[in-house]
Amino acid sequence: MTPAAGRGERSRSGASPSPAGGASPRGGGISAERGPFRTGCTDGCLKHISIPGLFADMNVKQLYHDWNADCYYGVVHTGPGRKASDCLKGGKCETDRPQHLPIRKPLEDVAKEFETA
Numbered sequence: 001m002t003p004a005a006g007r008g009e010r011s012r013s014g015a016s017p018s019p020a021g022g023a024s025p026r027g028g029g030i031s032a033e034r035g036p037f038r039t040g041c042t043d044g045c046l047k048h049i050s051i052p053g054l055f056a057d058m059n060v061k062q063l064y065h066d067w068n069a070d071c072y073y074g075v076v077h078t079g080p081g082r083k084a085s086d087c088l089k090g091g092k093c094e095t096d097r098p099q100h101l102p103i104r105k106p107l108e109d110v111a112k113e114f115e116t117a
Helices: 050-062 068-076 102-117
Strands: none
Touching: 050 068, 050 102, 068 102
């Protein structure tokens, strides 16, 4: 570990040394280029689901097999009526963004991963 990484700063490669793999939806984390699920900003959700946070949780769990992702999903990124399975599948999240990325199907995958016992 570099001295910079020990202080919570970015290393020369630009990677964040955070314990959750740097999966912050605000940057420095796993992006669509590095992980299978997108973490870009989405304001169009009618249920106010934290779509970037849920995709970041999925990325961390799949790429790093980090058990903390389950905790972040259940405690930090979801609330009553705000789980991935609560998606209304209206599609506003996909049509309002200029990229028109698929969101509804990957949210189903997130629900299967985190909400099945």
